[in-house]
Amino acid sequence: MKRKHYLKPKKQRDLALEKITLLFKEAISSFKTDPKTADKNVKLARKTAMKFKVKIPLKFKRRFCKNCYSFLLPGKNCRIRTNKGNIVYYCLNCKGFTRIGYKSKISSKK
Numbered sequence: 001m002k003r004k005h006y007l008k009p010k011k012q013r014d015l016a017l018e019k020i021t022l023l024f025k026e027a028i029s030s031f032k033t034d035p036k037t038a039d040k041n042v043k044l045a046r047k048t049a050m051k052f053k054v055k056i057p058l059k060f061k062r063r064f065c066k067n068c069y070s071f072l073l074p075g076k077n078c079r080i081r082t083n084k085g086n087i088v089y090y091c092l093n094c095k096g097f098t099r100i101g102y103k104s105k106i107s108s109k110k
């Protein structure tokens with residue numbers, strides 16, 4: 001059987017998305033008691049997203065650091081500032097900034 005390089009079947013991608021959602025939910029609930037598990041879940045969710053070529057839902061995208069991929073909990077290991085319509089996440093783990101612009105649409109062409 002030949003391997004296809006197209007997008008994975010929708011059913012598979014839906015399942016992947018479900019898994020990602022579950023992983024992030026677990027990360028959120030386990031962070032307080034076990035931050036390492038939360039980080040692991042984020043990494044697993046990212047891997048799943050890449051494998052099945054699905055996008056991580058926006059609401060979860062904001063829950064991890066784009067530099068070190070650790071799970072972020074505002075007020076705990078991350079600080080949030082807004083700056084001219086941009087949300088800036090300051091990760092206390094790697095001291096890196098993650099900028100999330102919700103006003104600028106430079107990169108998204110839709």
Ligand SMILES: [Zn+2]
Pocket residue numbers: 065066067068069070091092093094095096
């Ligand atoms: Zn970080």
